[in-house]
Amino acid sequence: MRIVMQPARRSQKDVDQHYQDTIVHPVSFDDHADVLEAATVDQLKQLFPDGQAQMWGITPGKKDINVSRIKKMRPGDWVFFSGDKRIYFGGTIALMWRNKALATRLWGTDAAGSTWEYMYALSGTRGFDIPIQEIREFLDWNPNRHIMGITVLSQDESDALQTFLTLDASPAATAEPADTQDEEATVAAFDGELERTAYRAQRGEQATLKKRLLQGPTGQCALCGRDLPGSFLIAAHIKKRSMCTDDEKRDLANIAMLACTLGCDAVYEHGYVTVASEGVLQVSPLAAQVPEVAAYIHDKLTGRTVTWWTPKREPYYEWHRSHTFKAAPPT
Structure with missing residues (x-):
């Protein structure tokens, strides 16, 4: 499980409106079946039997700068929403897909004419109220570091934050199976002190x-x-x-x-x-x-x-x- 930092400053009017439209008020799948692929609808309904889910999206960014970061994200990863110097919301990525038509319908377009077409549905969401400075100190970041764009943390940083905030697993699309043999071989080869x-x-x-x-x-x-x-x-x-x-x-x-x-x-x-x-x-x-x-x-x-x-x-x-x-x- 990796952790994704999603900048979303609600003091900005358009961000808060998006948050209200698709987080506070989950999106009904049937209302948008005309622009959702049938396979995506089936997966969403398996994960969310009540027929609705909280959704968010990411733009490709200038010169597709966000695409390489988005490719690192997986169902089962945790996402933290940050803004106004705090982490205030988080949940598990249940499913990811790309849909420009649905994103435009839900959120419109930005000043550059782009929309938030790299979409994801969230499960197991909860509220937080943690100053970003506390996260900087915990992860030993530069005191002036800001979360300016979508950011996927390293595995070590993700593991540390998972323990820090007691993050539990929530429903998500099936990820690639772990290589059990490789994991067992690593444990067998370890000759350090197990009882530290x-x-x-x-x-x-x-x-x-x-x-x-x-x-x-x-x-x-x-x-x-x-x-x-x-x-x-x-x-x-x-x-x-x-x-x-x-x-x-x-x-x-x-x-x-x-x-x-x-x-x-x-x-x-x-x-x-x-x-x-x-x-x-x-x-x-x-x-x-x-x-x-x-x-x-x-x-x-x-x-x-x-x-x-x-x-x-x-x-x-x-x-x-x-x-x-x-x-x-x-x-």
């Missing part, structure tokens, strides 16, 4: 945290409130550990909470729930897309207030809300 010292140190830190949080053989899950044996509880970092500073990692009194392995740790880690100010447990509107997750949240978490919330822990919970929580896409 850093990981052992992290496990030691986890044990220390758990001892601090768990005062006896049983404890209370911060999210569902159930009293459980210690073997079913972990010291879960409120803010993703890999993104904490050294000082934050050492803030043992505030950086973590007990979360049960019976479901709460997973739904928090993947952003289906978060903790709002004053401890109110907030459920992602996207949880309904995964019925099993929605059922667990309904049975165990809906309406709860998290007693572990404190003003000192609030900065860590706030980070989770802006980086991990699956917020609704902005309108």
Whole structure:
């Protein structure tokens, strides 16, 4: 999976209108069947059974400058929309195709007479509110670097951002199968240390945290409130550990909470729930897309207030809300 940076500054009137027309209001396939190829309609309906999808497009650019970049994009890649110094929206490329007639109908043409004919449909979309400066610092970019055109990040940068923002897979057209034999050969040939010292140190830190949080053989899950044996509880970092500073990692009194392995740790880690100010447990509107997750949240978490919330822990919970929580896409 690669990550694509899509500049789309909504403070520009035409960009915001395009966003309203085909992101806020998904495109109905049947309404445009006269300009869509039958094979594309079939693929779209397989991916989106309700008959509509959020869509975006890219122009070829002057002297086709964007075409070589577009060729690097694949279904299954993540796209982040950026503008006005922030990342505000993202999702998985479900399908890509080229259709000048449909793009012109949806968005018209730009000042040069071009249209956004390299089109893609998005699945699993969610909202973000992350300053682009934070991304620059995380990826060690030049402080003055701007996302001026469609940009496909390297695999290393993509992997780092995927971990940073806990990006989950969403429906996408079938990509080329991985070469399993090559992957297995690479693993077999690796003679380095599989159990690295850093990981052992992290496990030691986890044990220390758990001892601090768990005062006896049983404890209370911060999210569902159930009293459980210690073997079913972990010291879960409120803010993703890999993104904490050294000082934050050492803030043992505030950086973590007990979360049960019976479901709460997973739904928090993947952003289906978060903790709002004053401890109110907030459920992602996207949880309904995964019925099993929605059922667990309904049975165990809906309406709860998290007693572990404190003003000192609030900065860590706030980070989770802006980086991990699956917020609704902005309108």
